Amino acid sequence: MASTTIRTNTETGTDTGTPTNADAAGAPTQPTARPHGAAPAKAALASWIGSAVEYYDFFIYGTAAALVFGKIFFPSFDPAAGTIAAFATFGVGYVTRPIGALLLGHIGDRHGRKKVLTFTLLLMGLATFLVGCLPTYGQVGLWAPGLLVLLRMLQGLSAAGEQAGANSMTLEHAPADKRAFYTSFTLSGTQAGLILATLVFLPVSALPEDQLLAWGWRIPFFLSAIVVMIGFWVRRTLPETPAFEGQAAHGQAARMPIVELARGHKACVLRVILAALVAVVSTVFSVYTLSYAVNTMHMPRATMLTLLILANLVALCAIPLFAALSDRIGRKPVFIFGALGSALLIWPFLWSIAHAHTALVFVFGLLLSGVVYSAANGVWPSLYGEMFSTRVRLSGMAVGTQIGFALAGFAPTICAAVQGNDPGNWMPVAAFVSVTSAVAALAVATCRETYRTPMAELGRRD
Numbered sequence: 001m002a003s004t005t006i007r008t009n010t011e012t013g014t015d016t017g018t019p020t021n022a023d024a025a026g027a028p029t030q031p032t033a034r035p036h037g038a039a040p041a042k043a044a045l046a047s048w049i050g051s052a053v054e055y056y057d058f059f060i061y062g063t064a065a066a067l068v069f070g071k072i073f074f075p076s077f078d079p080a081a082g083t084i085a086a087f088a089t090f091g092v093g094y095v096t097r098p099i100g101a102l103l104l105g106h107i108g109d110r111h112g113r114k115k116v117l118t119f120t121l122l123l124m125g126l127a128t129f130l131v132g133c134l135p136t137y138g139q140v141g142l143w144a145p146g147l148l149v150l151l152r153m154l155q156g157l158s159a160a161g162e163q164a165g166a167n168s169m170t171l172e173h174a175p176a177d178k179r180a181f182y183t184s185f186t187l188s189g190t191q192a193g194l195i196l197a198t199l200v201f202l203p204v205s206a207l208p209e210d211q212l213l214a215w216g217w218r219i220p221f222f223l224s225a226i227v228v229m230i231g232f233w234v235r236r237t238l239p240e241t242p243a244f245e246g247q248a249a250h251g252q253a254a255r256m257p258i259v260e261l262a263r264g265h266k267a268c269v270l271r272v273i274l275a276a277l278v279a280v281v282s283t284v285f286s287v288y289t290l291s292y293a294v295n296t297m298h299m300p301r302a303t304m305l306t307l308l309i310l311a312n313l314v315a316l317c318a319i320p321l322f323a324a325l326s327d328r329i330g331r332k333p334v335f336i337f338g339a340l341g342s343a344l345l346i347w348p349f350l351w352s353i354a355h356a357h358t359a360l361v362f363v364f365g366l367l368l369s370g371v372v373y374s375a376a377n378g379v380w381p382s383l384y385g386e387m388f389s390t391r392v393r394l395s396g397m398a399v400g401t402q403i404g405f406a407l408a409g410f411a412p413t414i415c416a417a418v419q420g421n422d423p424g425n426w427m428p429v430a431a432f433v434s435v436t437s438a439v440a441a442l443a444v445a446t447c448r449e450t451y452r453t454p455m456a457e458l459g460r461r462d
Contacts, residue, residue, distance in 0.1 A: 039173050039238075039239055040173045040174050042173075042238060043169050043170045043173035043182070043238060044170050044173075044174075044185040045185070046169075046235050047167070047169060047170045047185050047186040048186065048188055048192070049189060049231050049234045049235075050121055050162070050189065050231045050234065050235055051162065051163065051166055051187070051188075051192075051193060052189040052192040052193040052196065052227075053121060053125070053193065053227045053230065054158065054159065054162045054190075055190045055193030056194075056196045056197045056200075056224065056227055057125065057127075057128035057224050057227075057228075058155060058159055059194045059198070060128070060197040060200065060201065060220040061093070061131065061152065061155065062286060062287045063198065063201050063286075063290070063305075064217055064220070065287065066287050066288075066290040066291040066412075067217075067291070067294065067295075067301065068212065068213060069148070071213055072136045072137060072138075072144075072213050073085075073145045073148055074137065074145060084413055084416045084417055088413050091411075092149050092152045093152040093155045093156035093159065094156055094402075094407075095153070095156065095409075096153040096157050096160070097156045097159060097403075098160070098403050098406060099157065100156060100158070100402065101160040101161070101164070101395070101398035101399045101401075101402040101403075102258060104116050104120065104157075104160055104161030104164075104165065104398060105161070105394050105396075105398040106257055106258060107119075108168065108394035108398075109257035109392055109393070109395050110257060112240050112244055113168050113240065113394060114169070114235075114238060114240050117235055118236070120160075120161045121228060121232055122232065123154060123158040124155055124158035124159065124228070125228030127151045127152075127154035127158065128151075128155065128221055128228075129221060129225050131148065131151050131152075131221045132218040132221025132222045132224075134147055134151070160402045161394075163186060163381070164394050164395075164401060166189075167183050167382075168393050170182050170185065170186060171381070171382060171385045171386070171393075172242065172390065172393075173242070177327060178324075178327055179385075179386070180323040180378075180379060180382035180383075181320060183323070183381035183382045183385065184322075184323030184379075184381060184382075185320070186381050187377050187378055188316055188320060188378075191312040191315045191319065192312075194286065194308065194312050195309055195312045195313065195316075196227070198308045198309050199309060200220040200223060201305060202302065202305050202309075204217065204219055204220060205301045206302065257391065257392045257394075258395055261388075261392045261399065265387070265388055265396055265459065268387040268396060268459075271387065271443045271446060271447055272384050272387065272396070272397065272399075272400025273403045274404065274439055274440060274443035275380065275384070275440045275447075276401045276403070276404025276408070276440070277404050277408065277436040277437070277439050278335075278338070278339045278342065278376045278436070278437055278441075280407065280432070280436040280437070281433060281437060282369070282373065282408065283408045283409060283412055284412060284433055285349075285368065285369045286369075287412040288411065288415045288416065288429070289304075289349070289350070289353060291412070291416070292353055292415075292419070292426075293361070297353055298356075299356055299361075303361075307361065307365050310366060311365055311368075311369040311370040312370070314370030314371060314374075315370050315373075315374045315377070318370060318374035319374045319377060320378065321378075322334050322338070322374055322378040322379060323379060323382070326378075326382070326451060330449045330451050331379050331383040331386070331444075331450065332383075332444055332447060332449055334375050334378075335379045335441070336441045336444055336445060337372075338372055338374065338379070339437045339440045339441035339444070340437065340438065340441050341372035341373075341375070342368060342373045342433070343433065343435075343437035343438050343441075345367055345372055346433040346437075348364045349364040351426070352364055354423065354424055354426045376440070382451075383447070383450075384396075384400065384401065385397055386458050387450070388458065388459045389458055389459030389460070390455075390458075390459075391459075392459070393459070411436075414432065415429040418432065
C-alpha cells in the first residue's frame with residue numbers, strides 16, 4: 001500500500017493536511033516538512049555565493065583558454081590550431097560532467113544536498129589553484145597540457161554537482177509561490193562569478209605580453225583559494241532541505257536514484273538534455289567571441305572584457321526579474337522567449353564583431369547575453385527541478401543538464417573549427433547557435449507547466 005504525504009499549499013507553502021499518493025516512479029513520496037524559518041533566504045544566499053565561487057574558478061579557465069593557453073601550452077601549433085586545442089581543454093571539463101552527475105546525483109539524493117555542495121566547492125577550489133601552479137609547455141613539454149587536461153576534468157566533476165545541488169537545495173527551501181525567484185539566485189551567482197573572473201583578468205590582461213604569459217595569468221588562479229574559503233564559511237551552517245529531511249526521517253530516500261530515474265523519468269531527462277543546449281549561447285558568447293574579437297579581429301582585450309562585465313551586470317538584474325515573471329505566468333513562455341530571442345540576436349552580434357564595430361558589439365552583446373538569454377537562464381533551475389520528485393531531483397537535474405552542457409562546453413571548439421582561418425566566416429557559427437537554441441525551445445514547449453504544482457506532486461506521471 002502506498003504511503004500518503006501532506007499536500008503543500010501552492011500559494012503559501014504551508015501544509016494543508018491533504019494526503020497524496022505515490023510519486024512518478026511508484027515509490028512513496030516524503031511527508032512535507034515545514035520551512036526552517038529564514039532558511040529560504042539563507043539557502044538562496046548560500047547558493048548565490050557558492051555558485052559565484054565555483055564559477056569564478058570555472059570561468060577564469062575559459063578566459064585564460066581564450067587569451068593565454070594557446071600560446072603557453074600549445075606553442076608549437078599554428079595560431080588557429082593552438083586556439084582550437086586550448087578550447088578543447090576548456091571543453092574537456094564538460095566531458096567529465098556526466099560522470100560527476102551520476103556520482104554526485106546519487107550522493108545528493110541518497111545522503112543529502114548539503115554533502116554534495118561542500119564537496120564540490122572544495123574540489124573546484126583545489127583544482128583551480130593547482131592550474132595556477134602548472135609548468136608550461138616550454139618547461140616540461142607534453143606533461144603541461146596533459147596535467148592541464150586532468151585538472152580541467154576535476155573542475156568538470158565538481159561543476160556537475162554544484163548547480164544541480166544548489167538548485168535542489170534552494171528549490172526545496174523556497175516558498176511555493178516563489179520557487180523560480182529563489183532558485184534564480186543560483187544563476188545570478190554564476191553571473192557574479194563570471195564578473196569577478198573578468199574583473200580579475202582586466203588588470204592582468206593589461207600587462208605586457210611577455211609578463212602576462214610568464215606569470216600574470218597565474219594570479220587569478222591563485223586568488224581562487226580566497227574565494228573558496230569564503231564560500232565554504234557561508235555553506236557550512238546551511239540546514240538540509242525540509243523535503244529531503246522529511247523523506248530521510250521516514251526512510252524514504254531513494255536507494256538507487258539513477259535506477260528510479262531510468263524507470264520513471266526518462267522523458268523528462270531527455271527534455272532537460274535538449275533544453276540545456278541553450279547553454280551554447282553562454283559559452284560561445286563568453287569564450288569563443290572573446291577569442292574571435294581579440295585574436296582574429298584584433299579588437300582590444302579590455303574592450304571585450306568590459307563587454308563581458310557589463311553584460312553580466314545586466315544579467316544580475318534581469319535573471320531574478322524573469323524568474324519572478326515565471327512565478328506569475330509560467331516557466332515555459334519565459335524560457336522559450338529567451339531561447340528563440342538568443343537564436344535571433346546571435347546574428348547581428350557576430351556581424352558586429354566581424355566588422356569590428358565596437359558600438360554595435362556592445363548594443364547587441366548586452367541585448368543578447370544581458371537581457372534575452374537571461375530569460376532562459378533565470379528560469380531553467382526551477383523548470384528542470386520541477387520535472388522531478390524529491391527522490392530523484394538532484395540526479396535528474398545533474399544528469400540531464402550535464403549531458404546537454406557537454407555540447408555547450410565544446411561549442412567554442414566547434415565554432416573555431418567551422419570558422420577556420422577565414423575571419424569573415426562567422427555565419428556557420430551563428431547558424432550553429434541558432435539551431436541549438438531552437439532545439440532547446442522546442443524541448444521546453446513539450447514540457448508540462450509546473451509553476452502552480454505543489455512540491456509533493458512534482459514529478460508525477462498523472
